[in-house]
Amino acid sequence: MIPWENCSLCSVLIERMVVKQELHFFIGKGGVGKSTTSALCAIHYAEQAHDTLLVSMDPAHNQRDIFCRKFSEKPVDVSQHLTVKEVDTDYWIAKYLEDTEKQIHRAYGYHTAFNLQSCFNVLRFSPGLEEYAMLLAFENVLHASARKDIIIFDMPPTALSLKFFSLPFITLVWLDELMKLRKRIYAKKEIISRIKLGAKSIEQDRVLTRLEELIHMYCHVRDHFISPDTHINLVMNCDRLSSAEAVRIKKRLDDIGIPVRRIVLNKVTPKENDTCDLNELDPKEVIRFPLSDAGLYGLTILNEYLKRFSPLFPPAIV
Amino acid sequence: MKIPPILRRINHNMLKIWRSADQVARAKAVETIEYEVEELDNIFGIIVLGAFIGIASPPIQLTLELIPVMEKEFETMIGKVSTAHDPLGELFSVLSID
Numbered sequence: 377m378i379p380w381e382n383c384s385l386c387s388v389l390i391e392r393m394v395v396k397q398e399l400h401f402f403i404g405k406g407g408v409g410k411s412t413t414s415a416l417c418a419i420h421y422a423e424q425a426h427d428t429l430l431v432s433m434d435p436a437h438n439q440r441d442i443f444c445r446k447f448s449e450k451p452v453d454v455s456q457h458l459t460v461k462e463v464d465t466d467y468w469i470a471k472y473l474e475d476t477e478k479q480i481h482r483a484y485g486y487h488t489a490f491n492l493q494s495c496f497n498v499l500r501f502s503p504g505l506e507e508y509a510m511l512l513a514f515e516n517v518l519h520a521s522a523r524k525d526i527i528i529f530d531m532p533p534t535a536l537s538l539k540f541f542s543l544p545f546i547t548l549v550w551l552d553e554l555m556k557l558r559k560r561i562y563a564k565k566e567i568i569s570r571i572k573l574g575a576k577s578i579e580q581d582r583v584l585t586r587l588e589e590l591i592h593m594y595c596h597v598r599d600h601f602i603s604p605d606t607h608i609n610l611v612m613n614c615d616r617l618s619s620a621e622a623v624r625i626k627k628r629l630d631d632i633g634i635p636v637r638r639i640v641l642n643k644v645t646p647k648e649n650d651t652c653d654l655n656e657l658d659p660k661e662v663i664r665f666p667l668s669d670a671g672l673y674g675l676t677i678l679n680e681y682l683k684r685f686s687p688l689f690p691p692a693i694v
Numbered sequence: 695m696k697i698p699p700i701l702r703r704i705n706h707n708m709l710k711i712w713r714s715a716d717q718v719a720r721a722k723a724v725e726t727i728e729y730e731v732e733e734l735d736n737i738f739g740i741i742v743l744g745a746f747i748g749i750a751s752p753p754i755q756l757t758l759e760l761i762p763v764m765e766k767e768f769e770t771m772i773g774k775v776s777t778a779h780d781p782l783g784e785l786f787s788v789l790s791i792d
Binding site for chain 2: 476482484546550554557564583586
């Protein structure tokens with residue numbers, strides 16, 4: 377049996393290699409218009425008859441205000457080819473801790489499991505669990521929406537988004553070190569076993585097996601983030617603060633090896649259209665969303681905006 | 695030729711003695727390595743499960759992913775806490791130093 381045979385994310389990724397699917401992440405400073413531009417982008421691709429899923433990963437959940445309707449973990453059809461869902465990170469944290477507790481109760485002696493119980497009440501507030509919950513939700517979205525042509529993620533503001541993207545890279549560094557130490561332990565256990573029991577081989581180390589599975593899983597997530605079918609849309613306005621933050625976001629993503637190929641310039645006035653300086657960001661593609669004089673709420677108004685301004689979206693490959 | 699019962703018994707007992715001696719010698723030979731493995735297990739436990747005893751640890755999700763398969767390390771770690779007041783005594787007893 378291969379160690380990652382039961383890994384649901386791996387099976388989804390293998391399926392994705394066969395069924396072509398595009399992923400779009402909309403990231404940027406708070407208030408620049410990530411939710412509005414991601415909604416417009418989703419409506420545009422859905423109008424082109426691509427089966428599109430818009431996922432709100434931002435705990436603020438602005439999509440319900442933009443579409444003027446309630447969304448939840450269960451995807452809701454908004455038009456013929458567009459579905460929207462909201463990710464509830466609290467739900468994913470609670471579910472994950474509950475599943476882990478069940479596994480501990482199955483694997484551990486009663487007293488040890490009982491003693492750990494109190495720790496779990498505190499663990500739900502541990503730093504780092506929120507971005508891991510996002511990763512679990514991401515895995516679930518890929519698993520449940522393998523047939524969608526395009527999945528668009530409306531991401532939370534900079535800090536949490538960057539933690540989310542860094543997670544597989546940082547975790548792999550830890551896993552690598554733990555693997556080295558675990559192999560040292562296993563090699564010594566083998567020596568002991570050889571001397572004590574002769575040729576009889578020792579039992580496979582469950583921790584080593586689990587570490588191998590985790591390394592495989594995180595490598596796949598990392599490869600997913602840097603895949604050419606994944607597009608990071610860096611949303612910004614033509615003002616100094618959002619430009620400066622966009623430069624920092626791009627640098628951070630460049631450092632961990634995730635390319636930003638597309639800049640989404642939102643709320644652009646005719647004057648800014650000519651003067652906005654993007655040299656420092658060196659974008660391959662720029663999508664411009666002109667400033668609207670009215671609030672962009674509801675599917676009808678969003679459609680009207682797209683018809684009136686026709687932002688130049690890159691064609692979908694799927 | 696039929697072996698007399700007394701000789702068979704002697705042979706059987708000699709084999710038992712030899713096997714016991716062999717087991718003792720093998721156990722003695724790996725005693726130090728076993729201690730080292732237990733120490734490494736303890737270090738691994740502290741690195742991964744440190745959050746439970748207030749020591750900085752890897753990303754919390756790694757701890758939670760590994761904890762279901764680390765009961766032995768968890769017990770080693772808890773056991774070490776009880777001998778923590780006299781680590782040299784424990785080391786000397788493993789190395790047979792009086």
